[in-house]
Amino acid sequence: MKKVLFVVLSIALIALGLSACQSAPEGPQIEVSGVWGRPSPMTAGNGATYFLIENTGSEDDRLINATSNVSEVVELHDMTMDDGVMKMFHVEEGYVIPAGGSVELKPGGKHVMFIGLFEKLEVGQVVTVELEFEKSGKMTVESEIREE
Ligand SMILES: [Cu+2]
Incomplete structure (x- = not known):
């Protein structure tokens, strides 16, 4: 009887130890910070917004879309x-x-x-x-318009 109890306790302790080792939460854990954009002087012109996306989780995630009511179209772009000329393009597959990155x-x-716009x-x-x-899933962020 004592031996059985010892084995059960040992298994419980090992399980506890294992779960304590996994510090990263299961799945992706997304945080968005420092959301801002530059002023855009022209109506019907274009604008952009910038931010940092961090994933402290244990699984990759992907930003697949962005929407806003300030313009007709919102797209994920890269340069x-x-x-010798910098050009931007639409990243259809997202980022x-x-x-952990x-x-x-x-x-x-x-x-x-x-x-x-x-x-x-x-x-x-x-x-x-x-x-x-x-x-x-979806997340709403506020982009502050400033010069830099
Ligand atoms: Cu662009």
Whole structure:
């Protein structure tokens, strides 16, 4: 009887130890911070927003879509060098956010693009953007319009 109890206790302790080792939460764990964008002086022009996406979880995730009511179209973009000229392109598959890693959207790199703004974006304005992740689902963030 004592031996059985010992074995059961040992198994319980091992299980406890194992679960304590897995510090990262199961699945993806997405955090978005530092959301901002530059002012855009022209109505019917374009704008962009930038932010940092961190994944502290144990599984990759993917930003697959962004929507906002400030423009007709919202797309996930990236930049590339083409014949010495920086050009942007639509990243249709979205951005993979690796487990334990991060992806930074910034000027000259990845950005959420607002195409065909309904009104100009001015300093101090806040733009609401809804982000959609493949596994973590939808998340609403506020983009602060400022110069830098
Ligand atoms: Cu763009």
